[in-house]
Amino acid sequence: MAEQLNIIYLPTPTLPVPAGPDSYDEHRGKETPLIIDNGATNLRYGFATSAEPHTGPNVIAKFKERKSNKQLLIFGEGVEMDSGARAQARNPWEGDVLLNFDALENALDHAFIQLGIDTDAVAHPVLMTERLCSPLHSRALTSELMFEQYSVPSLAYCVDSVMSFYHNNLPATSNPFVSDGLVVSFNTASTSVIPVMSGKGIFSHAKRIPWGTSQASEYLLKRIQLKYPNFPTRVTSTHTTWMLQSLCEFSPDYSALLRELKDPIKLRASERVLQFPFNAPMEVEKTEEELMRIAERRKEQGKKLQEMAAAKRIEKLLQKENDLQYLTDLREGRGKEGKKEWTAKLQSEGFENDAALDAAIKKLDDNLKRSRKKEVDGDDPEPAEEPSFPLLDTPDADEGLKEKRKQKLLKAGFEARARARREKEREKEEREADEQREAEEREENPQGWADRLRREHETTMGRIKERTRRKVALTDRKSAVAQARMKNIASLAADDRVPKKRRKGGGEDMFGADDADWAIYRKINIAAVSSDEEDDLARLGLVEQKLLAHDPTFTHAQTYHSMTTQRSALLLAMRPQYEEGDVEGNTRIHLNTERWRVCEAWFQPSMAGVDSAGLGEVLQNVLARFTDTEKERLVKNVFITGAPSQLPGLIPRLRSTLRPILRPDMQLEIVRASNPSLDAWKGMADFAQTSDFPSVGVSKAEYEEWGGERIRRWWGGNWNSSFVA
Amino acid sequence: MPPKGGNRRKFAPGLASEPSSTPQTPTLIESLSYQHIPKPFKNPNYIKNINRRTKNLKAVLTQERERERVERERRRQEREEEINAGRLSRDAPEEEIPTYTSIEAAPSILPQKHYCDITGLEAPYTDPATGLRYHDKSVYELIKTFNPSTAKEYLVARGVNPIVK
Numbered sequence: 001m002a003e004q005l006n007i008i009y010l011p012t013p014t015l016p017v018p019a020g021p022d023s024y025d026e027h028r029g030k031e032t033p034l035i036i037d038n039g040a041t042n043l044r045y046g047f048a049t050s051a052e053p054h055t056g057p058n059v060i061a062k063f064k065e066r067k068s069n070k071q072l073l074i075f076g077e078g079v080e081m082d083s084g085a086r087a088q089a090r091n092p093w094e095g096d097v098l099l100n101f102d103a104l105e106n107a108l109d110h111a112f113i114q115l116g117i118d119t120d121a122v123a124h125p126v127l128m129t130e131r132l133c134s135p136l137h138s139r140a141l142t143s144e145l146m147f148e149q150y151s152v153p154s155l156a157y158c159v160d161s162v163m164s165f166y167h168n169n170l171p172a173t174s175n176p177f178v179s180d181g182l183v184v185s186f187n188t189a190s191t192s193v194i195p196v197m198s199g200k201g202i203f204s205h206a207k208r209i210p211w212g213t214s215q216a217s218e219y220l221l222k223r224i225q226l227k228y229p230n231f232p233t234r235v236t237s238t239h240t241t242w243m244l245q246s247l248c249e250f251s252p253d254y255s256a257l258l259r260e261l262k263d264p265i266k267l268r269a270s271e272r273v274l275q276f277p278f279n280a281p282m283e284v285e286k287t288e289e290e291l292m293r294i295a296e297r298r299k300e301q302g303k304k305l306q307e308m309a310a311a312k313r314i315e316k317l318l319q320k321e322n323d324l325q326y327l328t329d330l331r332e333g334r335g336k337e338g339k340k341e342w343t344a345k346l347q348s349e350g351f352e353n354d355a356a357l358d359a360a361i362k363k364l365d366d367n368l369k370r371s372r373k374k375e376v377d378g379d380d381p382e383p384a385e386e387p388s389f390p391l392l393d394t395p396d397a398d399e400g401l402k403e404k405r406k407q408k409l410l411k412a413g414f415e416a417r418a419r420a421r422r423e424k425e426r427e428k429e430e431r432e433a434d435e436q437r438e439a440e441e442r443e444e445n446p447q448g449w450a451d452r453l454r455r456e457h458e459t460t461m462g463r464i465k466e467r468t469r470r471k472v473a474l475t476d477r478k479s480a481v482a483q484a485r486m487k488n489i490a491s492l493a494a495d496d497r498v499p500k501k502r503r504k505g506g507g508e509d510m511f512g513a514d515d516a517d518w519a520i521y522r523k524i525n526i527a528a529v530s531s532d533e534e535d536d537l538a539r540l541g542l543v544e545q546k547l548l549a550h551d552p553t554f555t556h557a558q559t560y561h562s563m564t565t566q567r568s569a570l571l572l573a574m575r576p577q578y579e580e581g582d583v584e585g586n587t588r589i590h591l592n593t594e595r596w597r598v599c600e601a602w603f604q605p606s607m608a609g610v611d612s613a614g615l616g617e618v619l620q621n622v623l624a625r626f627t628d629t630e631k632e633r634l635v636k637n638v639f640i641t642g643a644p645s646q647l648p649g650l651i652p653r654l655r656s657t658l659r660p661i662l663r664p665d666m667q668l669e670i671v672r673a674s675n676p677s678l679d680a681w682k683g684m685a686d687f688a689q690t691s692d693f694p695s696v697g698v699s700k701a702e703y704e705e706w707g708g709e710r711i712r713r714w715w716g717g718n719w720n721s722s723f724v725a
Numbered sequence: 726m727p728p729k730g731g732n733r734r735k736f737a738p739g740l741a742s743e744p745s746s747t748p749q750t751p752t753l754i755e756s757l758s759y760q761h762i763p764k765p766f767k768n769p770n771y772i773k774n775i776n777r778r779t780k781n782l783k784a785v786l787t788q789e790r791e792r793e794r795v796e797r798e799r800r801r802q803e804r805e806e807e808i809n810a811g812r813l814s815r816d817a818p819e820e821e822i823p824t825y826t827s828i829e830a831a832p833s834i835l836p837q838k839h840y841c842d843i844t845g846l847e848a849p850y851t852d853p854a855t856g857l858r859y860h861d862k863s864v865y866e867l868i869k870t871f872n873p874s875t876a877k878e879y880l881v882a883r884g885v886n887p888i889v890k
Contacts, residue, residue, distance in 0.1 A: 018756045065755065073760035082754045097786075097825075100779050112766055113759055122766045133828045135789045137780065151768050192828075204821040208828045222882045229875070255838075258846050262860075568863030574844050593845030606837050609884015613833040621831070720824050 007273045007588070011242065016077040024116035027124070031153070033688035034124040036111065037160060037681040038104075040093040040188035041213070041643070043076075044681045045111040047124075048688040053681045054114055058092060060106040061085035075110040080238065095189040095214070096131050098138035105145055112150070121151035125697055127684050129160040132185075132192050132208055133718055136709045143708030147700055156697035158687075158716040160680035161185030161194060162201045164641040164673050166716065167683030177715070180633040182622070184615070184654075186642030186676075188212045191602060191615060193622050195634055200715040205625050207618045211605045213644045217241040219608045220248070220598045224589060227575060232587055233276050247272050247591060250599045250649035252656050257596060264573035271573075271592040278587040317371055324364045331357060442550060450551045453543055460540045461560055467533055474526050488524055599647060603657065616657035623661070632666050641673040641680070687716070786826065793824045842879045843867065856880060 027047055037044040039058060046053035056076030063084050065072050072085075079085045092104035112122060126146060130139065139157065146152050161183045169179040177199040185192045194206040221240040225231075251257040261267050330349065334342055343353075351357045442449045473481040492511070511517050540560055547554040574592060578585030601607050603614040613621070623631050635658065640650065651670050658668055673679040687693060696714040698706075713719055780788075800822075821827075841848035841860040848858035852868050855876040859865050868876070880886075 015753060016757065018753070062760075068752075068755070070755065070758075071760055072755060072758035074754065074757050075759070078754060078757040085754065094782050097782055099782060099785065102779070109764055109767070110759055113762055113764065117766050120765060121768065131825075133823050133825045135785050135825045136792060137785045137788060149768055150766055203823045203828075206823060206828055207830045209830045219882075226879060226882060255847070258840075262846055568866075570844065570861070570863055571867060597840070597845045604833075604838065606833055606884070607840060609882070611832050611884070613830045613835075617833055617835060618830045718823075720822055 007275050008247075009275050010239065010277070013080060015081065019114070021114050021116040024118060027115075028119075029123075031124055033685075033693060034115075034122065034126045034152075035681055035684045035688055036108075036126060036128045037684065038092075038098070038129050039160070039680075040091075040096070042677070043107055043111065044678065045115070046681070046685070047115070048127075048685040050685070053678065053685075054111070055678075056110075058107060059089050060103050060110070061088045061090065062106065063088040073106060075107060093188075096187070096208075096210075097135055098131070098142060101141050101145060104142070105149065108145070108150070123151075123153065125154040125156070125688075125694070126152045127156050127158060127688050127693070127697070129163075129680065129684070130157045130718055131187075131190075132159055132161075132194065132206060133203065133720055136720065139711070140708035143698070143703060147703045147708075152700070154694070154697035154699045155703070156693070157711055157718065158684060159194070159201065159203075159718060160187075160684075161192065161641050162196060162716045163681075163683030163687065164676075164679040165196060165639050165683070167679045167686055168639065168641075168671070168673050169637070170686060179637065181637035181639045182619075182634045184619075184638065184640045184645075186212065186640065186644035189214050191642075193615075193618055195622060195626070197630065197633070203719050205622060207622055209602075209605065209612055209615060209618055211602055211608075211610055211612065213241065213244065215608070215610070216248075216598050216601060216644075217244050219601060220244055220594060223594050223597070224591075227594075228589060231589070232278070235276075235589075243274065243591070244598060245647075247274075248595045248599050249647060250602075250653040251596045252649065252652040254596065254600050254603075258593075261593060262570075264569040267570070267573040267592050268576075270595070271590050272595065274589040274591065275584070276587040276589065278583050281581075281583055313371070317368070320364055320368050320371075324361065324368060327357065327361050327364065331361065446550075450547070450554075453547050453551075454554070457540065457543050457547065460536050460543070464533065464536055464540070464560070471526065485524060485526075488520060492520070492524075599649070603653070615654075619658060620661050628663070631662070635662060635666055635668050638668070638670045639673065640670065641676050643677040645672055645676045789825055793822075793826065796822070842883060856885065 027049075033048040035046060035048050035053065037053065041058060042055050043058040044053040044055045057079070059076065059079050061072075061074045061079045061082075061084075063072060064070070066084060074082070074085050079089045090100055090103040092098055092100045092107060094100070098104065128142070128146075143155060146155050164185075165179070165181060165183045166177060169177075169181065171177050171179070179196065179199060181196050183192075183194045183196055183201075185194065189212040190208050190210055191212055192206060192208040195202045217237050217240040220243060221235060221237055224235055224240065261270060330345070334354075346353065346357060349357075351360065438449070470481055473479040474485065476482060544554075544559050548559075574590075576590060578588070597607070601610075603616050605612045605614055623634065626634065638654070638658070640654070651672065654670050655668065658670075662668060675682070696712050696717065698711055702710075711717060839848045839851075839858050840846070841864060842857045843864050844860050846860045848860050850860075850865070851858050852865065855868065855871065855873075857868055857871075857876060857879055859868055871879075
């Protein structure tokens, strides 16, 4: 049913093209502000006057190339390309906190090189982003890096989401920024809610949820690994990030969606199939000629072997004949020699006496005759003659006792074998008669025969099921079956098995005298697989075979095997099974409920094990700290920003979450940033060109006096450890 | 005695042959590297503190918490002084300084919805043996066939750590 599936192939990674550095001429000596949006996933940088920033994944790799043995430093997309680079990839961010400053330094190096800066110092005032309430350690080290390493004249920090909000609510030129709104920022490792009143970000009332795209993609990876434990290829988090971005969405009402997806048909309809690359099995197509040639070769080999076997047989025959000849000569020579010499000779040959020699000769003779007959007939005739036991009929005489006993044993053995042969023949006749009868019945009364067989099939299946149920019940200590078993054991071991009187008189426990007593061990011993079960299974197999062969209405689906291994329709819809040899099918991943489940974790992080309130609850908490009038102003402009906010279905979901907790007459407006990934940078660029910008930064002199942690307090930046100057 | 120069030539044959090979075109990855590109904007006099190790997240956060606590103590003391000196009334609100840890959202107080660990649908039932939540009978049959490590993995995905340490 390939046409019903919408198969999506994983995107092949495109090779990055090394771009030459920008020309620096337009900014040389002009001190245009340099805007750096330091994001955990992407680094965006550029001059404030440019329309678009340069972007690149915020990851560097410093490694030694294997072949050329050169030390290389790669930034951005190139890191994914090369396996050596991927192993040494470093990200300046760890989740939400800036920790690795060597990586940051290398990333900034790349940024400045790309911008073409070739002066002694980076002579531009810099505006950089910070995480919401970033730890002082991060800020101190960044300031140190910027001022000492790059000698920037001034540095200002801001919060990215507020700047994005600024960009989308730009006041008219030279008017102060006084917009209100509730900013919901979706970042890589967290999601934050920041209220903005009259143009000032109120960070004391902001909240941050530790759930972002990185956690969501890890969760998706875990779910896929659980669903497909034996998947042939390795699924990585880059794959799942791509899946998250292209296939997952929010659902406005998660519970209603789940109720709908209970139906396996709808489940199948909602799925997306991902085809991973696979190696098609090599099928060598053999032509007719080749097949014939191979068959011929095999025949020839067979013939050769047969010839070799025949030659060996002839050789053995010859050998035996020679032996026989030798021994008969020996016997004839007996007459010529004396007794003593004769016995000595016999002994040297290895025979005890005459009789042994005669017996040996007779054996060889028989052997020869038989094998000669085999050569001619090719088939083993039954010993036609009955060996005679002459001594058995004579009364017990002292001398021939040993002989007599030997002959008795031989006779008994011979008779037993004959009896066994007759039994076998009788059984074969009976079986044939049975089959004949059944065939007749089948032809005369097919329906009746089929019914009878089906009934037997059902009763056997019923018996097997009963046995498995009993076995399962036995594991539970308190079930009736287990208690009955204990009662049996206790009664076997009880002291009063033998009545007191008899015990005094030396009576013994008569357990086991009657053979049926031992049957109790069948019930007690649960470890052994009882032979009954195997018998039942064998009989079931036979019955099924007959039914399959002759009854057209009995299908494979009704056989015991398929009924036990059948999975429910729901599970099959969740994870469709493919044949063993279907390599293409087995490298497919079906995503159905996961598509919404992963996004739902933003609103219910407890689903994924994160002990935090979800987005809806946090919004409610944040709003609760404001008065009604303020609330009204805030919800009139709910602003969502950040690259993950592009996931479909977010706005309807937020609306259905917020609407119930607000007063009905409050107007609720949800707006997404016009360009969620780049608007933060653009907002920063806009701000940097206003006259307010120079007043919010920290100059080099101030850095040297106050250190790297103190910054100026302004509407777009963090408050911790800041001072109002 | 053979001249000494002969030995030297024998020991170092490889070096002599290198310059004769043609320079290879740089691979894509090499052309992306900027290790060798001059960076004039970097201050050569700045010596990084090499002993400084990149602190890990936990250390940074603990340090933050300590600083925050000290800071709060200091502010409280200042406030007390100001109130005693009569400059500030006792009712004036204490200014809240948001920090990385204080910004974090509180744990959820809403009742948790149960979702099936296997299928993701609603899960009204829980298996007492493993603790997994399941949607219906057929999923339960599947759960019965799990071995303990698989069941534990499902639980970990939900965040319930079944290993008691």
